[in-house]
Amino acid sequence: MNLVTAxxxxxxxxxxxxxxKVSGTVIFDPAARTGSADLTVNGASLSSRVPLRDGHMRSADWFNFDTMPAITFKSTRVQYVSGDNHRVTGTLTMNGVTRTVTSTARVKLTPANDLTRASRIAGDALAVSVGFSVKLSDFGVKGSWLELCPTGNALRP
Structure with a gap:
């Protein structure tokens, strides 16, 4: 399952x-300890479980997701740090503005086994967790700070 929290x-x-509502591709080479990501999040689908707030979030007065729903991240560099940790740099685009962001990602590869097969995972399972703290005004968005935390479990056959 792919999941993004804001x-x-x-x-x-x-x-x-x-x-x-996350789509795209995450590739990981465990031997080289590197990879790449090209992801799109449908910002208009973000739900805080408060419909009035969600409508406001999507409006031009805040995130502008009604007009520009796509939040994209494309890695430009993935560097092994230690253990399951990798330094990830890439471009984050929101509200039509692109900025370079860097953070530490936790990457865990589980080779196909009886448990993954019982979970209906076709092949190896790759779990990636990373958070990017960004200043909304840097993306032309009204408000203060937003932390985008993709915690997707991208499944690779």
Whole structure:
């Protein structure tokens, strides 16, 4: 399952919104300890479980997802750090603005086994967890800070 959470933290309130509308490709080479990602999140599908807030989030007054729903991330460099940790750099595009972001990703490859097959996973399972803290105004979005935390489990056959 692919899952993205967006956490908004301000002086007047915090909330978390979630979506499973994630598409794209994550590639990982365990021997070389590197890989790549090209992902798109449908920002208009983010749900905080408060319909009034969700409508406001999608509007031009905030994230502008009604007009530009795509949030994209394309890696430009993946560098092994230690254990399951990799330094990931790439371009994040939101609201029509692209910025370079860097963070540490946890990458866990589970080779196909009885448990993965019982879970209906065709082949190896790749779990990737990474968070990017970004300043909304850097993306032309009104508000304060947003943390996009893709925690997708991209499955590779």
């Amino acid at each position: 956490e908004n933290e301000t002086d007047i309130g915090n909330f978390t919104a979630v979506t499973s």
